[in-house]
Amino acid sequence: MSGKVLKCHVGIGPKVRGKALVADDNFSARYDLDRIKGIFSRPQHKLAGQSYVDVILVLNTAKGGVASAWMLYEMKSRGLAPKAILFNAANTILAQGAALAEMTMCDRFEDGDVAKLFQTGDELEVDPEKGEVTILSRG
Amino acid sequence: MKLNDMEKAMLAGEMGEPKRWAIDHQLKVGRMFDAADMVPVSQAHMMADPESIGEAGTVFMEKMAEHPEKDRRVAVPMITDPRGVDLNYYRPLGQTEEMAGIERRFIAASEKLGILMTNTCVNYQTIMPPVLGDHVAFGDTGVVIYCNSVCGARSNFEGGPSALAAGLTGRTPRYGLHLDEKRCATRRFVVKEQPKGLTDWGVLGAVIGRMSGSYWAVPVVEGIEQKPTSDEMKHFGAAMASWGSTPLFHIAGVTPEAQTLAAVGGDKLKAETVSKSDMDALRSNFGGKGDKVDVVVFAAPQLSLVEMQQVADLVKGKTLAKKTAMLVCTSPQVYPDAARMGLVATIEGFGAKVLQGTCFYQQYAREIGEANGWKRLLSNSAKIVNILGGYGYQPALASMEACVESAVRGEIV
Numbered sequence: 001m002s003g004k005v006l007k008c009h010v011g012i013g014p015k016v017r018g019k020a021l022v023a024d025d026n027f028s029a030r031y032d033l034d035r036i037k038g039i040f041s042r043p044q045h046k047l048a049g050q051s052y053v054d055v056i057l058v059l060n061t062a063k064g065g066v067a068s069a070w071m072l073y074e075m076k077s078r079g080l081a082p083k084a085i086l087f088n089a090a091n092t093i094l095a096q097g098a099a100l101a102e103m104t105m106c107d108r109f110e111d112g113d114v115a116k117l118f119q120t121g122d123e124l125e126v127d128p129e130k131g132e133v134t135i136l137s138r139g
Numbered sequence: 140m141k142l143n144d145m146e147k148a149m150l151a152g153e154m155g156e157p158k159r160w161a162i163d164h165q166l167k168v169g170r171m172f173d174a175a176d177m178v179p180v181s182q183a184h185m186m187a188d189p190e191s192i193g194e195a196g197t198v199f200m201e202k203m204a205e206h207p208e209k210d211r212r213v214a215v216p217m218i219t220d221p222r223g224v225d226l227n228y229y230r231p232l233g234q235t236e237e238m239a240g241i242e243r244r245f246i247a248a249s250e251k252l253g254i255l256m257t258n259t260c261v262n263y264q265t266i267m268p269p270v271l272g273d274h275v276a277f278g279d280t281g282v283v284i285y286c287n288s289v290c291g292a293r294s295n296f297e298g299g300p301s302a303l304a305a306g307l308t309g310r311t312p313r314y315g316l317h318l319d320e321k322r323c324a325t326r327r328f329v330v331k332e333q334p335k336g337l338t339d340w341g342v343l344g345a346v347i348g349r350m351s352g353s354y355w356a357v358p359v360v361e362g363i364e365q366k367p368t369s370d371e372m373k374h375f376g377a378a379m380a381s382w383g384s385t386p387l388f389h390i391a392g393v394t395p396e397a398q399t400l401a402a403v404g405g406d407k408l409k410a411e412t413v414s415k416s417d418m419d420a421l422r423s424n425f426g427g428k429g430d431k432v433d434v435v436v437f438a439a440p441q442l443s444l445v446e447m448q449q450v451a452d453l454v455k456g457k458t459l460a461k462k463t464a465m466l467v468c469t470s471p472q473v474y475p476d477a478a479r480m481g482l483v484a485t486i487e488g489f490g491a492k493v494l495q496g497t498c499f500y501q502q503y504a505r506e507i508g509e510a511n512g513w514k515r516l517l518s519n520s521a522k523i524v525n526i527l528g529g530y531g532y533q534p535a536l537a538s539m540e541a542c543v544e545s546a547v548r549g550e551i552v
Binding site: 009010011012026028029030031032033034041042043044045061062063065066067068069070071073074076077078089090091092093095096097099100105 | 164167168170171172186187188190191192193194195196199278279280295296297298299300301315352353354355380381382383384500501505525526528529531
């Protein structure tokens with residue numbers, strides 16, 4: 001499987017490499033995170049208690065409020081942010097936040113559900129300019 | 140993306156650095172969502188509470204404010220969402236000077252850009268509601284969903300940075316809800332239980348939002364027998380946007396783009412039922428009779444003058460329980476009227492506090508919860524109970540009447 005290239009829509013931010021943290025769940029910086037500790041804090045979230053720092057988050061879609069746009073920038077300024085976020089479908093807020101924070105973000109994968117395409121621990125390379133994610137090695 | 144001559148000049152920096160940053164930001168976002176060009180907007184509304192912007196966002200705005208006035212001035216009327224600190228009442232809440240300092244700095248920078256500090260999420264009730272077909276760039280999901288759905292305006296969810304960009308350029312990338320085809324219904328819900336009162340409308344919105352499940356889904360609702368009020372639509376939309384990230388709904392025979400089901404393409408969709416049990420299932424996640432209450436909150440969205448009167452009528456002649464606090468958040472536009480009419484005095488005579496220009500969940504909810512020992516929170520807002528679980532609260536939901544009665548007894552009635 002390693003070296004497999006998956007096509008997605010053209011995204012935002014620089015090309016990055018990192019380890020995937022995958023869940024069949026959604027994302028809101030305000031609702032789901034303890035941004036001081038850098039972990040998912042909402043008890044009902046499938047990644048509750050896990051660190052999102054420096055990983056490539058792989059989640060279904062964005063939820064909730066507009067605050068996430070500023071929050072991605074603020075999180076990145078403190079060095080407590082994911083390297084990238086991959087969604088099945090981003091919403092406008094997360095894309096706008098990624099644009100300000102210069103955080104990598106892609107969505108709309110041609111081969112289907114991101115929760116099935118990727119596994120936690122996969123080493124990924126995300127190229128938003130081309131709209132491609134390469135699985136360098138499996139987790 | 141196709142740019143006109145003025146937009147090209149902005150991008151080339153000929154109209155100053157703020158506009159260059161702004162249009163460059165808009166192009167990045169527009170590209171991700173396949174925008175063909177830009178569309179002029181009549182207003183912008185920015186969400187930028189200090190908790191979410193932090194030091195980084197404040198410095199960003201301060202740098203923007205250092206540019207020459209002709210370059211930094213917003214191009215269209217631009218207003219703001221609730222702040223995080225009521226500067227007249229923050230120490231008693233356990234908010235710090237550092238929080239207030241960020242607030243003061245951000246306000247000063249915003250004012251230098253010509254931004255009107257309205258500090259409200261009910262601008263569609265108090266400032267300048269947009270009209271049918273009006274392209275706007277609004278932040279706050281509750282503002283966007285109301286203006287799209289009830290007013291028939293056209294806006295995507297614009298996060299703070301993008302609303303700022305739209306204010307500076309006077310335009311926004313033409314994608315999503317600026318396009319006719321993205322406004323057609325994609326899900327059709329038939330309501331079997333008529334909502335009664337604000338909380339019921341919020342619960343119905345939450346259920347439909349959760350079932351819709353994505354920014355790109357557009358629900359059309361059938362079966363509503365009575366025309367809702369603006370406050371009911373406010374709670375319905377705010378909850379739907381919070382639970383589902385939903386920016387637009389239609390109600391057949393009520394909202395302007397859906398005078399008939401067929402007008403939004405709903406007749407071609409499979410009907411899905413929303414039953415009493417769906418609503419009860421959502422309610423059952425939030426609190427039970429006899430549970431202690433640390434704080435009762437009326438907010439999210441800020442209260443209209445009519446809601447302020449409803450709260451005042453309910454608390455009149457009663458006393459807040461000793462170990463329970465109560466906060467009421469309203470807009471700086473409603474507050475002076477409510478004060479003039481004696482409503483603030485009545486509510487505060489009960490033992491509650493009325494805050495202006497803030498909204499509870501946007502004002503360092505985690506920190507003020509810890510400072511005051513608030514964990515068990517009761518509200519009539521289906522939006523706020525969705526948010527606050529992540530902030531360390533155990534939120535409970537009840538009608539405005541039951542919230543006040545619970546505040547008197549110190550436990551959920």
